[in-house]
Amino acid sequence: MRIRLDLSYDGTDFYGWATQPDLRTVQGSLEDALAMALRVPVRVVCAGRTDTGVHARGQVVHFDVDAEPIARARGHSKQPPLDALVRRLNGILDGDVRVRRAVEAAPGFDARFSAAWRRYAYRIADRPELIDPLTRRHVLAWERRLDVDAMNAGAEHLIGLKDFAAFCKRREGATTIRTLLELEWTRTPGGLVEGRVVADAFCHTMVRSLVGCLVIVGEGRRPAEWAAEMLAGRTRDTSMTVVHPRGLTLEEVGYPDADELGAQAERTRARRTAE
Template sequence: MRIRIDLAYDGADFHGWARQPGLRTVQGALEAALVTVLRVPEVAVTCAGRTDTGVHARGQVVHADVTDEVLAASAGRSADPPPAALARRLNGILPPDVRVHRVAPAPAGFDARFGATWRRYAYRVADRPEAVDPLTRGHVLAWPRPLDLGPMNAAAEHLVGEHDFAAFCKQRAGASTVRELRELGWSRSSSGVLGARVVADAFCHHMVRSLVGCLVVVGEGRRPPSWAGEVLAAGVRDPAVPVVPAHGLTLEEVGYPADDALAAQADRTRRVRGPVPQENRP
């Protein structure tokens, strides 16, 4: 039986999503909790998008395969259905910086990683003294200079679409850097915080943080909006494009097709990406 787990986490004290020996990771914490609650030797989970050290998530999605018998036994005498009982018991032993929002049986053909059609991230920046809130410093980047929203959005228009984003990605041998960037835009909240909305079919390593870094340079007036397109067309990393800090970045949501299209979507994604793992780390 495949289960879908929706969860959120504060990435500040984690060395990213992926399990690493001797390091505290989100995957490691979740798998350890599942082993305890399900009373099995091991459980492997697969996520929609692997996040780097310091990156947060409100809408991470994972799947895990368990037997019906194991899931039912884990509920014990609970009056809740086994998936709901599992969610409650996981939250009882997980650290407070990880919360499971929901556990449910996954539809046929569901794959948290390959079945996703898009991921949505947000990057938040406080560029005005009155917008810098010490209570949100863990997920909002405090920027020392004012940023101009108009040029930043004009620059973003040069980046939307399907392109080779090699200029904005940390290269991995054999991995494609072609992605479809569906949305990239900035808005300012009532509290004065700038927020970037970034939606793509998938992301390569450091992609969102590099895109934001490029637009921040434009927002400061150091480069014109057309520069973003020039960087993209060059196809190589530009030292003038900073990779902004991880803590301003949050995985907000992951999209999937209708249940009857899940298997086809997963197969299509596997064929496009080939045998080399695509880690979707922004």
């Protein structure tokens, strides 16, 4: 069976998603909990690897397992087996990561390769009265007032299929070409500056670098066209800030209809191979 899990986590106390020796990571914690619940080793695949300190409200993972461990893990529960598994996992995991649901995946589903897009949000408190100690782990406190209209003007230069090398930390053999579908800034009813960032995929530190560029524009230190200049340069500029991960949350992962999942995965794998 292939099982899909939807989960959320506060990334503050994790060293990112991916398993690392002797470090607490989301993947490591989840795999340990699954191994305890199912009494078999399990390897999970996620839709998007989040960096150290980045949060998720809508992370998606899959894992493959025989039906027998799923049935066995139900124990004496009267719940359906996968509902019982969710309850058991949440009883094992620490409170900063929660499994929201578990379902048998549709044929062809792959949490990573079947994904059509990922949506992140970045939240900033840019006035003293907005800085709330109760949300300090999830909202970036910024000392200077930001002009949302200027940030949106800069963002317009970044939308589309482009090479985001200037906004990515290079990885050997990996492409920096991405399709940025949405990049929009608004003020929430509570006054926070909130960015909505949607792309087919993201390279390492891309979202935080995009935000860092547009924050400089929003402060008025650079014109909106500066974002286009940075993009065209295709190299990281030391004058551009990579903002702190605390304001960043993976909100949602989008997938095509069930009958398109396998085809989407094959298209994505083909692109990755071509890279």
